Amino acid sequence: MASQLISSHRENAEVYTGDAICKQKSKELLERMHLPRGLLPLDEIVEVGYNESSGFVWLKQKKSKTHFFPGISRSVWYDTEVTAFVEDRRMKRLTGVKSKELLIWITICDISIQDPNSGKITFGTAAGLSRAFPVSAFEEEQTT
Numbered sequence: 249m250a251s252q253l254i255s256s257h258r259e260n261a262e263v264y265t266g267d268a269i270c271k272q273k274s275k276e277l278l279e280r281m282h283l284p285r286g287l288l289p290l291d292e293i294v295e296v297g298y299n300e301s302s303g304f305v306w307l308k309q310k311k312s313k314t315h316f317f318p319g320i321s322r323s324v325w326y327d328t329e330v331t332a333f334v335e336d337r338r339m340k341r342l343t344g345v346k347s348k349e350l351l352i353w354i355t356i357c358d359i360s361i362q363d364p365n366s367g368k369i370t371f372g373t374a375a376g377l378s379r380a381f382p383v384s385a386f387e388e389e390q391t392t
Contacts, residue, residue: 319385
C-alpha cells in the first residue's frame with residue numbers, strides 16, 4: 249500500500265538514493281519542519297523522497313529496524329517504508345512506525361509539537377490516544 253502512495257506522489261518530488269545522502273536529507277527535512285533530528289534513526293536507507301507541494305515524504309530502508317530511545321525507555325519499530333505528510337512541527341498520516349507499550353506494539357500515525365515552548369512532542373494513534381514526551385529524548389544521538 250505504501251508503495252502505491254509513494255508512486256502517486258513521485259511526480260515533482262525530490263528523490264535521493266544512497267545511505268549517506270538519504271540520512272543527510274532526512275535530517276535536513278526534520279530540521280526544516282522544526283522536528284528533532286533523531287526522530288527517524290534509520291539504517292541503510294536506500295531512498296528518500298519529498299514532494300514539497302503535497303508535503304508527502306517517504307523513506308525506504310533495506311530492512312525494518314527497532315530503535316531504543318533511552319530518554320523515554322521505549323522501543324520504536326520502523327518498517328522498510330516509512331511515509332508521512334509533513335508540515336511545520338508535524339508528521340501526519342504516518343505509516344510504518346510503531347511504539348512498544350508494555351507488551352504490545354502500537355501504530356503511531358501522528359507526531360506533533362503543538363507548543364514549542366512546552367518542550368514536548370506528542371505521538372498519536374488512529375484511535376485518538378496520544379502521549380507526550382520531552383523533545384530532548386529524540387534529539388540526534390552524539391557519537392563519540
